[in-house]
Amino acid sequence: MIKAGAEPGHIPVAPVAVPAGYPSPSQDYFSSELDLNEHLIKDKTSTFVVRVAGDSMEPAGISDGDEIIVNRALAPKDGSVVVAILDDELTIKRLRITRAGIVLQSDNPEYPPIRVPELSDLRIWGVVTWCLHHV
Known part of the structure; x- marks a missing residue:
């Protein structure tokens, strides 16, 4: 049974993992709760x-309409997915630090990489830690 009056932000968790292959008999109760804030957010x-x-x-795995969780306290590194501000324009890209300079790269090959010119104003607003993907 789902407990009534669960703590705000807490969601019931099923006591067993649900197979993604062949179906198995389901449980009709939940054994514990999961605080999504505690699970997804390290620095509120x-x-x-x-x-x-x-x-x-x-x-x-980041699609139009999804929500991303962005931590502004994390230091970006090569390969991080970041929210960047390039010359006052916001974008979500993969940060690439190369010998030739900084590149903001889309994972979708239909979009060309953005080579950041030396005199551009680039600020990394935060590092993406999770994506809440809509199905």
Whole structure:
């Protein structure tokens, strides 16, 4: 049974893993709760939810309309998916740090990489830690 009066932000968790292959008899009760804030957010003061517009990161599992969880306290590194501000334009891209300079790369090959010119104003707003993907 699902407990009434669960803590705000807590969601009931099934006591067994649900097979993605062949069906198995289901349980009709939940044994515990999961606090999504505790599970998904490591630093509440530096974490934000951002809605995604566009398909440039679809191969990374980030689709139009999804919400991403962005931690502004994390240091970006080569390969991080980041929310970047390039010359006052927001974008979600994979950060590539190369010998030739910084590149903001889409995971979708239909979008060309953005080579950041040396005199451009680039700020990494935050690092993407999770994607809440809509199915």
